[in-house]
Amino acid sequence: MIKMVVSDVxxxxxxxxxxxxxxxxxxxxRQLKELGILFVAASGRQIGNLCRLFAPVEQEIGYIAENGxxxxxxxxxxxKGSFSMDLTKEIAQAVWEDDSGEFSISGERTYYIHPKTQEFLWLMRDYMHNDIRIIQDFSEIPEECLKVSLFDQKHLEERIPYWTRRFGDRARVVTSGNDWLDFMPGNVHKGNxxxxxxxxxxxxPEECMAFGDEHNDIEMLQSVRYSYAVTTxxxxxxxxxxxxxxxxMEILARLIDSGGKLGG
Structure with missing residues (x-):
């Protein structure tokens, strides 16, 4: 009997x-809930963003935000995890100095950014509807940080080895979408x-099902019996x-039709 379904977004x-x-x-x-099955949204997104995205069922689900x-x-x-502020500053500064990168620093409910372009500001604030705060200096961040994210639409794939070599001995460096690379504490991931x-x-774990597509989903998928990768x-x-x-959603429909007893 499945009791929990966890999905990347x-x-x-x-x-x-x-x-x-x-x-x-x-x-x-809602149908899963009626069967006694909890749905959990697991994402690199911030908690406020996820709550808005799942607004019709906001109070009925669980959340794994900020990649764990x-x-x-x-x-x-x-x-809740936390990242060394010194390392947070070092990574964000390195991203800022990179020709094609933009950084986002995750607080519990706020993204701290210093956008190089209006396009990145629009993406974070208007398109993705994040709760953001523009900073001029790292001293303006009033809380512990959860992770640092690099946004790079031009060269991310070819630059992953560079960022991994530079910070991989002090942080987990994982892809989190087509244009995003996340730097997190070594012991923080969705599996936690x-x-x-x-x-x-x-x-x-035998009562759990999970779905994912990116490297930041690997530990989550390894934490359940029914692990699904999407074809992409x-x-x-x-x-x-x-x-x-x-x-x-086809798998969820099968799970619902089976009364939560999907095998495999």
Whole structure:
């Protein structure tokens, strides 16, 4: 019997070009709840952004935000990571000095940015509807940081080895979407959030299902029995997943039709 479904958002539930979820998904989440199955949204997005994205079912689901940096259920923070401020500053400064990179520093509910272009400001504030604060100096950040994100639309793939060599010995460096690279504490990932829910709710990995597509989903997929990579997932993600699907909602429909007893 499945008791928890965990899904990545961008690239898995939501095409990278979109910022709204289909109403059918919200209905499926309600049906899962009626079966006693908790739906958990797991994303590199901030918690406020996720709450808006899942507004019709906001109070009915769990959240693993900031790639595992913040785990929230029923309005309570179950788990929270933190990044060294010195390392946060060092990474953000390096990204700022890079020709094609923009940085975003994640607080618990705010993204701190110093945009080089109006396009990046528009993306963060108007397109993605994030809660942002423009800073001129790192001393303006009044809280612990969860992660640093690099946005690079031009050269991200070819630059991943460089960023990994530069900071990989002090931080986890993982892709988090087509144009995003995240730097996080070494012990923070979505899998921690999954295990936090499992421990809190008394759910076993065999009672869990998860869906993902990017490198930041790997530990999450390894934390459940029913792990699905979408067909567009990276090869390393497919390699750690037991199953593959073209459409997450089709699997959810099968799960609902089976009364939560989907096997495989």
């Amino acid at each position: 961008d690239g898995t539930l939501l095409p990278h070009s979109r910022q709204s979820l289909p109403e059918q998904l919200f209905e499926q989440i 940096g913040l785990t929230v259920y029923q309005g309570k923070v179950l788990d 959030g999954v295990r936090c829910f499992q421990k809190t709710l008394g759910i076993t 997932a990276r090869e390393k993600v497919k390699a750690v997943s037991r199953f593959e699907t073209e459409n997450v």
